[in-house]
Amino acid sequence: MEAVIKTEHLTKKFGTFVACSDLTFEVQKGEIFGFLGANGAGKTTAMRMLCGLSLPSSGQATIAGFDVYKQTEQIKKNIGYMSQKFSLYEDLTVAENIRFYAGIYGLSIRDIKDKTAELLDKLGMQAEAKKLVGQLPLGWKQKLAFSVSLAHSPKIVFLDEPTGGVDPVTRRQFWDLIYYAADAGVTVFVTTHYMDEAEYCNRVSIMVDGVIEALDSPKNLKQQYEAKTMEDVFYKLARKAKRAEI
Amino acid sequence: MRSLYFLLEKEFKQMFRSKGLLRTLFIAPVIQLILMPMAANYSVKNISLAIVDHDHSSVSQKLISKVTASGHFQLVAYCNNNNEALELIEHDKADLILEIPNKFEQNLVRENVQKLNVQINAIEGVKAGLGGGYLASIIGDFNTEARIRTVQPAHIQQGAAISIMPVNWYNQFLNYYLFIVPGILVNLITGIGIMQAAFNLVKEKEIGTIEQINVTPIKKQYFILGKLLPFYALSIIIFTVGLLVSYVFYNVFPVGSFGTMYVSLFAYLFALLGFGLLLSTYSETQQQTMSLAFFFLNVLNMMSGLFTSIDSMPQWAKVVTGCFPVSHFIQTMRMIMLKGSTLSDVSFHLWAMVGIGIVFNGWAVLNYRKRS
CATH class of the missing domain: 3.40.1710.10 (abc type-2 transporter like domain)
Structure with missing residues (x-):
């Protein structure tokens, strides 16, 4: 197995506040890696450092073999990102959004066409291709955003609470898309608050107050903490949190 | 370079899609240009x-x-x-x-x-x-x-007393409109240019799409260029409509060449839009941009020499005015409109605008960070 995300003692401080402390972990190629933690535990900050959006205060990290300090532009070519905030253009149509993002990642006009057809087909959204994204229901938007983040065939995709506010059926469909991507060799790094989703991950880390408290497969974690579900594991760990929400 | 093409395509699509905004951007300045010169009149009659x-x-x-x-x-x-x-x-x-x-x-x-x-x-x-x-x-x-x-x-x-026979060069009949109409046109372009350039980028910050842009490998200078070019086009069109309105309603027609005028306009927009962009890199919300732009627009308009003579300002005010492009462009416009000045006549103002533009744009590019 090859590690596509590698961090060593990765730390981010905002003034005296330590948002992420001493994060050390590895994520393997094709893995679905769940990144759990209560609100304010430091998940988003960690993810932003890995995507090259935020400069670490100390520690090391490489993404797809590239250094997060010096090679952020190479990292960006190899990753997809879907932020907590919905970030497609609501005043552009579905097809225009795909075209735009595929275009700035450097796909040729021909590839863009093929990719658009493929994505719409996979999502079953051919009929909506010319609809403004703003008119779509939230679940569809999220599935679209995920697909757009994969349009340039990245090695790793980072998903920051991709299913927040989405109904259970659509969430299920969303996870089908995640599995589909992972099967194709894409590494999926995902944060979530839904513990049923945590069960779907190959491995899960749980962050408490900026520190990774536990990291293992859901099965092993449940054994280790003598819990029936991931929800129980999460309660046992997250209860220790002292930090208020940021 | 390819990414620039896709950016421009997106910006123009968005621009044409917001019909309300486009209408306001064209109709509002035309109405103002028609009404304001009549109202902002110095000659006292009644x-x-x-x-x-x-x-x-x-x-x-x-x-x-x-x-x-x-x-x-x-x-x-x-x-x-x-x-x-x-x-x-x-x-x-x-x-x-x-x-x-x-x-x-x-x-x-x-x-x-x-x-x-x-x-x-x-x-x-x-x-x-x-x-x-x-x-x-x-x-x-x-x-x-x-x-x-x-x-x-x-x-x-x-x-027998000394009798004075004044000759009014460049504006023989002291036609007030020749003086005020080009100035007001510049003012309108200034407001639209700064506001639109500043708001566009901040809007992406507010709705969060900037985050998505920042994780793409797009180079920031292309991104910024993609943001500015549509407003160059828009401002040039509005300016042209403004010239037409000035001619139709006030019979104001430049003595000098249109070539000189548009070269100066380009230099001015370079500085002006750079300034709008700079404001946007310093604000996180549209409200913040609004406050900043309002403050600067007031200062720019009051000190631009539109209503008051720059020559009679105190030295410090002349320096401040000279650091902003508006006064340079108003003077250039008046020189071309009334005197028929050529490129070499207005070269000082032209270079001043280009210089100011390099500072503002460079500052904005440096201050715009893809990574915090």
Whole structure:
């Protein structure tokens, strides 16, 4: 197995506040890696450092073999990102959004066409291709955003609470898309608050107050903490949190 | 470079899709350009005049008819005494009182000396100054004529005064519109340019799409160029519409060449849009941008030389004005419009605008970070 995300003692401080402390972990190629933690535990900050959006205060990290300090532009070519905030253009149509993002990642006009057809087909959204994204229901938007983040065939995709506010059926469909991507060799790094989703991950880390408290497969974690579900594991760990929400 | 193409495509699609905004951007400046020059007018016409005539002679009648015939004044009252006239000033019904003393004609003829009393309501400085000035010059004329009629012909030679024959270069008839219309057009372009350039980027910050852009490998200079170019196009079109409106409504047509004018416009937009962009890199929300832009627009417009002469500003104000592109472009526009100045005549302002543009744009690119 090859590690596509590698961090060593990765730390981010905002003034005296330590948002992420001493994060050390590895994520393997094709893995679905769940990144759990209560609100304010430091998940988003960690993810932003890995995507090259935020400069670490100390520690090391490489993404797809590239250094997060010096090679952020190479990292960006190899990753997809879907932020907590919905970030497609609501005043552009579905097809225009795909075209735009595929275009700035450097796909040729021909590839863009093929990719658009493929994505719409996979999502079953051919009929909506010319609809403004703003008119779509939230679940569809999220599935679209995920697909757009994969349009340039990245090695790793980072998903920051991709299913927040989405109904259970659509969430299920969303996870089908995640599995589909992972099967194709894409590494999926995902944060979530839904513990049923945590069960779907190959491995899960749980962050408490900026520190990774536990990291293992859901099965092993449940054994280790003598819990029936991931929800129980999460309660046992997250209860220790002292930090208020940021 | 390819990414720039896709960015521009997206920006133009979004621009044409917001029909309401596009309409406002075109119609609002046209309406303003039509109305504002008529309203923002320096030549004072309707000065309310109250007259107190204690003399009731033929000479005093002549003076009064000469004053009222000038077209600057409106006779609002004919008062019996000064108190009555002062009351009119207090109630804001009169701006000026002309008091003609008793035995005005008699003293003028016999003693060759006579004093008139003029009182001015000076709350509105410009109006008072101009009104007093008009009245003084009319009385001066009247005085010369009166001397010719009353004094012996032999004395005329002695009393001959210096007569002034002013020639108004570049604006022979002191057509106020030639001066104000290009200025107002520049002001409108300034407002639209700064606001649109600043808001566009901040809007992406607010709705969160900037985050998605920042994780793409797009180079920030292309991203910024993609943001600015559509507004170059938009501003040039609005400017052209403005020129057309100026010609149709005010018959303002440049003496100089359109080539020079558009080259200057390009230099100006480079500086102006760079400034708008700079503001956007310093704000996180549209509200913040609004406050910043409002502050700067006020300063820029007030100090741009649109209404007041830059030459009479204190030294520090001249330096501040020179650091912003607006005053340079207003001066350039007036030079081209009225004098027919060529590129080499306006080269100082041109280079100043380019220089300011390099500073603003460079600063904005440095300050825009894909990573925090």
